[in-house]
Amino acid sequence: MSMQDDVRLPTVQDVREAAGRIAAHSVKTPLLESPFLNDRMGARVLLKAEVLQRTGSFKFRGAYNAISQIDRSVHPGGVVACSSGNHAQGVAEAGRLCGVPAVIVMPSDAPAIKVARTKRSGAEVVFYDRYSEDRDAIARDIAERRQSVYVAPFDNARVIAGQGTVGLEIAAQARAAGAELQAVLMPCSGGGLAAGIALAIEADSPGTRVYTVEPEAFDDYARSLKSGQPEQNAPGKTSICDALLVAQPGKLTFALNKDRLAGGLAVSDAEASAAVAFAYNELKLVVEPGGAVALAAILSGRYPLSGKPVAVVLSGGNMDPAMLADIMEQQAGSA
Amino acid sequence: MSMQDDVRLPTVQDVREAAGRIAAHSVKTPLLESPFLNDRMGARVLLKAEVLQRTGSFKFRGAYNAISQIDRSVHPGGVVACSSGNHAQGVAEAGRLCGVPAVIVMPSDAPAIKVARTKRSGAEVVFYDRYSEDRDAIARDIAERRQSVYVAPFDNARVIAGQGTVGLEIAAQARAAGAELQAVLMPCSGGGLAAGIALAIEADSPGTRVYTVEPEAFDDYARSLKSGQPEQNAPGKTSICDALLVAQPGKLTFALNKDRLAGGLAVSDAEASAAVAFAYNELKLVVEPGGAVALAAILSGRYPLSGKPVAVVLSGGNMDPAMLADIMEQQAGSA
Numbered sequence: 001m002s003m004q005d006d007v008r009l010p011t012v013q014d015v016r017e018a019a020g021r022i023a024a025h026s027v028k029t030p031l032l033e034s035p036f037l038n039d040r041m042g043a044r045v046l047l048k049a050e051v052l053q054r055t056g057s058f059k060f061r062g063a064y065n066a067i068s069q070i071d072r073s074v075h076p077g078g079v080v081a082c083s084s085g086n087h088a089q090g091v092a093e094a095g096r097l098c099g100v101p102a103v104i105v106m107p108s109d110a111p112a113i114k115v116a117r118t119k120r121s122g123a124e125v126v127f128y129d130r131y132s133e134d135r136d137a138i139a140r141d142i143a144e145r146r147q148s149v150y151v152a153p154f155d156n157a158r159v160i161a162g163q164g165t166v167g168l169e170i171a172a173q174a175r176a177a178g179a180e181l182q183a184v185l186m187p188c189s190g191g192g193l194a195a196g197i198a199l200a201i202e203a204d205s206p207g208t209r210v211y212t213v214e215p216e217a218f219d220d221y222a223r224s225l226k227s228g229q230p231e232q233n234a235p236g237k238t239s240i241c242d243a244l245l246v247a248q249p250g251k252l253t254f255a256l257n258k259d260r261l262a263g264g265l266a267v268s269d270a271e272a273s274a275a276v277a278f279a280y281n282e283l284k285l286v287v288e289p290g291g292a293v294a295l296a297a298i299l300s301g302r303y304p305l306s307g308k309p310v311a312v313v314l315s316g317g318n319m320d321p322a323m324l325a326d327i328m329e330q331q332a333g334s335a
Numbered sequence: 336m337s338m339q340d341d342v343r344l345p346t347v348q349d350v351r352e353a354a355g356r357i358a359a360h361s362v363k364t365p366l367l368e369s370p371f372l373n374d375r376m377g378a379r380v381l382l383k384a385e386v387l388q389r390t391g392s393f394k395f396r397g398a399y400n401a402i403s404q405i406d407r408s409v410h411p412g413g414v415v416a417c418s419s420g421n422h423a424q425g426v427a428e429a430g431r432l433c434g435v436p437a438v439i440v441m442p443s444d445a446p447a448i449k450v451a452r453t454k455r456s457g458a459e460v461v462f463y464d465r466y467s468e469d470r471d472a473i474a475r476d477i478a479e480r481r482q483s484v485y486v487a488p489f490d491n492a493r494v495i496a497g498q499g500t501v502g503l504e505i506a507a508q509a510r511a512a513g514a515e516l517q518a519v520l521m522p523c524s525g526g527g528l529a530a531g532i533a534l535a536i537e538a539d540s541p542g543t544r545v546y547t548v549e550p551e552a553f554d555d556y557a558r559s560l561k562s563g564q565p566e567q568n569a570p571g572k573t574s575i576c577d578a579l580l581v582a583q584p585g586k587l588t589f590a591l592n593k594d595r596l597a598g599g600l601a602v603s604d605a606e607a608s609a610a611v612a613f614a615y616n617e618l619k620l621v622v623e624p625g626g627a628v629a630l631a632a633i634l635s636g637r638y639p640l641s642g643k644p645v646a647v648v649l650s651g652g653n654m655d656p657a658m659l660a661d662i663m664e665q666q667a668g669s670a
Contacts, residue, residue, distance in 0.1 A: 025370070027368065027369075027370065030365040030367070032365070032387060033362065034362075034387075035360070035362065035389045036389070051619040052367060052369075052618070052619060054370045054371070056617075056619055113616075280621055280656065281448075282391075283387070284386040284387060284391055284620060284621040284622075284652035285619060285620065285621065286615055286619040286620065286621065287619075317619035321615065321659070321660065321663035321664070321667075322660075322663075324656070324659070324660075325656065325657075325659075325660035325663075328656035328657075328660075329656070332656075
């Protein structure tokens with residue numbers, strides 16, 4: 001089995017079919033509004049709360065759309081995936097629901113909460129050393145030995161189509177709320193969520209601009225969109241946003257995104273932390289740093305609002321309580 | 336001005352009028368569902384997320400309904416209220432929106448987050464010593480000197496009517512979700528939220544049973560509903576549920592509740608803490624201990640589910656981050 005089982009670029013029709021496929025198991029997350037946030041920003045900021053999604057992040061959507069289509073007679077070993085966290089949980093839970101065995105290759109320093117939640121869904125976890133081992137080689141070896149399918153975290157057409165259901169919901173919910181969206185902003189790592197949302201928004205909310213938001217040291221998508229070709233991040237950088245540490249745009253995602261996105265923004269770790277604290281204090285939502293970067297772009301003014309409504313994706317909420325405690329303490333000190 | 340400006344018992348018609356009055360400023364909070372919680376309980380548990388309400392608790396609803404009806408020509412001094420927390424914020428914010436000055440009498444040991452948020456809405460805060468001073472006397476004195484209206488936290492018909500809008504929304508949202516509710520459970524202190532919800536549910540979801548949930552040491556409502564007359568809590572007790580420390584049922588609330596409620600439940604502080612941790616880990620919601628007791632009644636089995644859908648109110652989320660950190664650490668130790 002090849003590492004990439006579907007290299008055709010997905011279309012909005014694939015996104016619509018994914019919506020039907022995942023409907024019985026995914027949460028149609030609410031598009032929330034906070035009067036306090038709206039007052040502060042002088043504009044309606046509609047919050048797509050994917051922290052309320054099954055497994056605590058949007059990743060379940062793409063994983064379920066991919067795994068529910070696997071032919072077990074061809075792939076008796078089920079699925080294998082590499083992920084430090086949210087994709088791992090999405091794959092594990094989709095595997096459980098579909099009755100498909102799942103093996104997750106995780107770095108040995110992955111957040112404890114993400115490891116525990118992955119195991120809870122019944123997945124087998126194989127650890128590797130982030131600094132000395134090649135996770136792709138490990139996954140490839142497992143896939144060959146077990147006749148299982150590798151499910152890429154973003155460069156997979158079915159995964160992208162599943163993530164796009166977030167965009168279909170945003171378009172419909174914003175319309176129902178009487179908000180004509182100027183822009184949609186979402187956290188970005190490999191670009192799968194962005195690509196799926198871009199397909200959906202292009203079809204269902206034309207005129208709305210789509211932006212990625214990344215951590216400063218991992219702004220490969222922002223630079224790639226600017227230069228028109230895939231750019232790499234400098235090695236050796238770190239960020240508190242453990243969900244967004246990818247070196248370069250995906251091939252499929254960049255092919256979809258390069259002509260559809262309006263641009264990419266980046267925020268500092270301090271801005272991401274301030275957004276996590278804002279979510280705790282004002283929204284009463286648990287949002288992990290990587291899940292909060294699009295909100296951070298709004299709060300920090302990196303994306304200047306013009307009074308028109310925007311939608312922001314809060315993409316994940318799987319954060320060890322100790323990390324939240326540290327962030328809240330640090331924010332209290334800096335306030 | 337008397338301390339009690341409206342002693343007539345409210346009806347569901349008052350609740351419906353309150354809904355119209357607060358609509359432009361309150362959040363129609365979502366009725367959430369968690370697949371993980373549903374699986375665990377073997378029943379649909381619909382979560383009315385009042386932590387997402389303006390000010391972070393349902394208290395804004397009643398406060399706004401009362402304060403928006405004040406005649407400033409008669410009461411130039413605005414409003415005065417006594418509260419350690421969530422009612423204070425509701426009154427302060429409603430006062431700000433209505434252009435009505437608000438004075439809040441707060442215990443000097445109120446949670447810092449609740450004091451800060453009350454002041455942020457522009458209210459004047461007067462502190463008193465919980466153990467040596469009479470807060471009612473202080474409030475009465477302020478009301479007389481300033482020609483202001485005392486807004487009781489629960490024994491006020493307009494406040495009760497405002498809280499009842501939670502019940503109207505639950506009934507309509509449960510119906511839209513295809514859930515025929517067996518019961519609604521909500522945290523209870525003086526009984527205002529329970530009374531309002533009971534009026535709404537009686538009219539819009541007849542057959543659904545309504546239950547209060549209290550901390551063990553403050554189970555006056557449970558005992559009062561059982562005996563048929565108002566019972567007092569023993570003095571000197573404490574609970575982690577700082578929002579629910581009331582000595583006895585309100586007069587108006589008990590008059591409404593005694594024939595409408597199916598009964599009262601109580602949970603331990605450990606059970607409330609476990610529910611706070613569950614909300615953090617699984618629901619990605621910030622719920623304070625007092626706001627989590629109805630969820631605790633479900634999770635602990637104090638309210639045994641029968642497979643039929645129930646609704647649970649998560650009534651408030653104003654919790655100092657240090658308290659959450661303590662609870663999460665303690666829960667990790669006990670897990």
